[in-house]
Amino acid sequence: MQSCPVCGGNAPVSALLPAGDIAARLKDELGAAVPESMTIADYAMRQCSACGLVFADPMLAGDASYYRWVTAFPHYHAEDRWEWGVVRRVLAERGKTRLLELGCGEGRFLASLASFADVEAEGIDLSEGDVAAALARGVKARCLSLQDAILEPARFDVIFMSHVLEHVEDPLGIVAGCKRLLTPGGEIVFSVPYSPTSREYRELDIMNLPPHHLTRWNMNSLKRLAEIAGLQLGYEMRKPKSLLKRTLRHTVESVTGKPTRTGTLRTLAILASHPGVFSDALKLHRSREKVGGRRAADEILVRLKTT
Ligand SMILES: [Zn+2]
Incomplete structure (x- = not known):
């Protein structure tokens, strides 16, 4: 689908997402390789220039085998939200x-x-x-x-x-x-x-x-x-989440190159050695979109x- 599924607006491609990249990133995220029997499509992401919706092209949901696989990971179903x-x-x-x-x-x-x-x-x-x-x-x-x-x-x-x-x-x-x-x-x-x-x-x-x-x-x-x-x-x-928490997480992940949980001492050491990364991250999170005044x-x- 090349036009917005909500408002029908024109929607140029904003990113490409080849199947191979999706499989590699799912493996990183979930810690298990995507089963070979599972088919993933090549996608592009499009952004509607009228309403701003970002959507997949094709608008094709993961099939039953994808959902069987992904929902079997512990914590997929929240106990409460x-x-x-x-x-x-x-x-x-x-x-x-x-x-x-x-x-x-x-x-x-x-x-x-x-x-x-x-x-x-x-x-x-x-x-x-x-x-x-x-x-x-x-x-x-x-x-x-x-x-x-x-x-x-x-x-x-x-x-x-x-x-x-x-x-x-x-x-x-x-x-x-x-x-x-x-x-x-x-x-x-x-x-x-x-x-x-x-x-x-x-x-x-x-x-x-x-x-x-x-x-x-x-x-x-x-x-x-x-x-x-x-x-x-x-x-x-x-x-x-607090501005400080977001900024700290961003700084640590930018320096280590991956989402990691670090202890307080390690976080402080990263901050001390990368003050520029911290201040750039702070600027970015301060400028995050506001909804309803916050x-x-x-x-x-x-x-x-x-x-
Ligand atoms: Zn739209």
């Missing part, structure tokens, strides 16, 4: 709510709603294994695509997606489909990484690139998504409300 707490707060404020989680995975978020007597929650996911794990957890879940779910009557007040939209080939279609399932006054609530993230100063994070993530979102592209879908945009952003964090929770 910042935005789940925000959504629980939203639900507590709403009172009686019918909630659908799209891409519910193994049902951890849904299980965290067990004490919410006013919330009738259910999930759908494309992975049979994940749905089986969710059912074993005692939550209501079905193996169903959104395309099939939208054939059912609109009955949800909140549709939640936790880190789903950046993985899908048609984000606008997903949002439009969710909208059709909402009751009047309902809302779609979703979290995505806010790109570039604070760890992407040396190079873009391979886990925030295809085949893992197909789209990279910023405030302009989220605004356009809301406008085009005919929904009202709201958002919450988690507190960003420096952007690495994740955003978006609320798209019916008007």
